[in-house]
Amino acid sequence: MSEHVGFVVNGIPRELDVEPRRLLVQALREDLALTGPHVGCDPSQCGACTVHVDGMAVKSCTMLAVQADGADIRTIEGMADGEALHPLQAAFWEKHGLQCGFCTPGMIMTAADLLARTPDPSDDEIRHALDGNICRCTGYQNIVAAVREAARVARTDGAPVAAGN
Secondary structure, three states, X not given: OOEEXXXXXXXXXXXXXXXXXXXXXXXXXXXXXXXXXXXXXXXXXOOOOEEEEOOXXXXXXXXXXXXXXXXXXXXXHHOOEOOEOOHHHHHHHHOOOOOOOOOHHHHHHHHHHHXXXXXXXXXXXXXXXXXXXXXXXXXXXXXXXXXXXXXXXXXXXXXXXOOOO
C-alpha cells in the first residue's frame, strides 16, 4: 500500500508514491537522489539529516514523507545559488568548520534556521541552536566561528542567510 505525496523540494515540485511508514530522509535520499541529508544515527540523535520544512529546521529522520505532503522542503543541495556558495557554506569552508563533512549539511541547515530568526547570535546562542547536531571531528569551535562569520557577512553585505533566499 502506498500513498501519493507532493511537495516542493529546492524549488522544484515533486510527486512520489511512498509507503506510509517511509521516512522523509529515505524519500529524499533514495527516491529523489538528494544525498545531502545524511543518516548517521538511530533517529534524532545526530542532526546530520536536518532539512528545512516550510522554513523550519527539521530532522528528516523523525518525519514521515506523508507528513511533508504539501510542504516546501529545502535540503543542503538547495542552499547554493548555482556555483556561488551560500554564505554559510562559504563560512564553513573559510573558517574550517568541517573536517570529514558528514555532519556539515545538518549543521548548515540548523545554522540557517538560527540566523533566519536571530541575525546576530551570541556564541552561546549558536552553541544552543547546534546542540542537537553532533560532530565527531571538529570540536565545534570552528563551526561556531563559521556561523558567526556568516552572520557578520549577512549584516555587512546584506547577504541572505536563510534557506531559500
